[in-house]
Amino acid sequence: MADSGLNFQRIFTKVQSTLPRCIEDVDALPITNIFSTKISETTKHCVEAAIRNYVTKKVIDGETTELATVTAITSVCIELVRHELSLPTLPVLVLTDSFDMLTIKQCEQLFSFVESNVGVWKEDTFFTPCKTMVLRMCNDLLRRLSRSQNTVFCGRILLFLARFFPFSERSGLNLVSEFNHENVTTFTNVETTDMEDDEDEEKGEENRLRLGYTLYTKFWSLQDFFRNPVQCFQKAPWKMFTVYCGDVLEAFRSFKLDNVQSSGSGGAHLTRTLSEPTHSNESSSLQPQVDQYFAKYLTNQKLLDLQFSDTNFRRYVLLQILILAQYLTSNIKFKQETLTEEQSAWVKKTEEVVYSLLEETPPDGPVFVTTVKHILKREEMWSEWKNEGCPEFKKPEGYEKRKVKQNGKVEEQKEDGDTKSSKKLRQKRKVGDIIRDADSKNKFSMGNSEMTRLWNLNTNNLEACKMLDRDFVPALETYFTPAIEQLSPKSELKEQDRLVNDSNFGWRGLRLLACRSPHFFTHSASPIATLPEYLTTMIKKLAKDLPSQLTADIKVEEEDDKEEEKVIPVLEQNDGVKEEEEDMEEDGGDEERADIKAITEEEQKALAKNFDKLCKDKWKLLAKKLGFEDDEIEFIEKEKASKEGSVESQVAYMLKLWVENEGDEANKESLLYTLGGMKMAAIADGIFT
Secondary structure, eight states, X not given: OOOTTOOHHHHHHHXXXXXXXXXXXXXXXXXXXXXXXXXXXXXHHHHHHHHHHHIIIIIOOGGGOOHHHHHHHHHHHHHHHHTTSSOTTHHHHHHHHHHHHSOHHHHHHHHHHHXXXXXXXXXXXXXXXXXXXXXXXXXXXXXXXXXXXXXXXXXHHHHHHHHHSOTTOGGGOOTTOOOOTTOOOOOOOGGGOOOOOXXXXXXXXXXXXXXXXXXXXXXXXXXXXXXXXXXXXXXXHHHHHHHHHHHHHHHHHHSOOOOOTTTOOSSSOOSOOTTSOOOOHHHHHHSOOOOOOOSSOOOOGGGHHHHHTOHHHHHHHHXXXXXXXXXXXXXXXXXXXXXXXXXXXXXXXXHHHHHHHHHHSSSSHHHHHHHHHHHHHHHHHHHHHHHTTOOOOOOOOSOBOOEEEETTEEEEOOOBTBTSOOOOBOOOXXXXXXXXXXXXXXXXXXXXXXXXXXXXXXXXXXXXXTOGGGOOOOOHHHHHHHHHHHHSTTXXXXXXXXXXXXXXXXXXXXXXXXXXXXXXGOOOOOOBOOHXXXXXXXXXXXXXXXXXXXXXXXXXXXXXXXXXXXXXXBOOTTHHHHHHHHHHHHHTSTTTTTTOOBOOHHHHHHHHHHHXXXXXXXXXXXXXXXXXXXXXXXXXXXXXXXXXXXXXXXXXXXHHHHHHHHGGGSBHHHHHHHHHHTTXXXXXXXXXX
């Protein structure tokens, strides 16, 4: 509620007395200070009446009106609306009142403010309540303007409306493809022509004038077909159109134009209009030539020779023929008739003639033809959009078709049910939007999906590091037992196939030894050893400490004395790894990692089946561990929820997408490592052996 001590008259007086300060600073704060609480709709009407009265009585003053004051008041009104101190229609009402009381010249200057704030009028706060009032304001302006004298201002208003309203706004669409039949072109008939010639004029000259009049009537008769193309589907008008069009094109072909752009003479380029004063030759030569635009050409017969010499005039006519040809041959929803094969062939041939004439028309004919073809191609797209009922333009939601990189080749991902892979990726978002969304949820965006996931696991990262499920380090017995068995004399495995020769096993073994074994930090001055030799020595040393019978197999007791006498070789940092890499390069490299492959479809199905039996409710946790986001998990669940055995199908589909995303990195070692950390290793029992 508003302050109880404020009635209509006091609000009216206070707002008007405060407005000069608001206009000077272009700030609505002085008016907002009048009210201490939220105001009612009635009070908003009082504020609106006070401001509109101030504008009409004290600001608008004929030709002496200061337009800067009007724009400042409008800006203040916009701020009042955003502070909920006025109705959303107030800024538009102020502008409407101003346009009604200003001259056309002042309106044209004030309209620049309306154009520059088109983004404000399109905001949700203003668009819905103000769109009708904005349209009415623009239509009132158009009624006051002359299409011939104020052509540019009329165009600015129409362009503003095109920017203000969305493409799908029904009031601005010609849905049924109607034509403006009121645009009639009148030309002189034979009875009223002013051809007062001397009696001694030669007969040949009379024949030339008669021929000129025939071409003149044919030329201007084409305008009737351009304004109403539907009549071309009738037999008699079609025949007339083809004859007239052929004669006009033949006249253009025989009447060549030279490039007069540099000469400064000729009908194609005019250096000044009739209203401009003449200048001396010295001053005019320094000024750039300006092409004059005519919205409507005169149809006097005596002007036809000059018009044929005008480059712009010729281009306008030829472009009209191309537009008509496109309409006749295109697929339009509300066009009932179609051309025959013979008529279509004539249209195609005529288009080729028109394009050749446009290329020959100076200046820059080929460039102009390329531009025209581009524009007509865009018109075909708009025509298809109208055939579809002018649907509203919206940003695509959810998953989209994207190009993904697989096996070094760029392929387009397509949707085809369950027969083809349907890998769908999220649309790339702007960094600012991602950070803004994360801040609204009290989370952090680290620029990398995995870093972001890890950083937001817990509000307290120190406590998150102490969580039990982060303990993925296996025990020494579990990891090194297979290697100890391979060192036994009973083992028939070849030396080069042992685990100690696997660089992946060795790298993980070194990390495990650094975490769990005191032997890793033994000080020694022994010579440098390779990684397999170092691991073999360390495994034999560890075997004594393991509670297993394997120590007897590798004869640890017999070698104890020798180990005490000898110094344990120390592995220099990265040395063993370098030698391994050199060996891999010599042997081809690929052979040593041949066993590291992505899990097969049979293994995926078997894992999904075991998952359905043992851990139905935990497949989403596994999906997160494998790098899937929440929206991707929802997509998988929704995609496979309707089928029988939904959990099994969902897990199988998830593993399939995982293999497609990660390639060879989606292997059994990675999966076993993840399942072990989640204490669900039983799911993989009997599958990878």
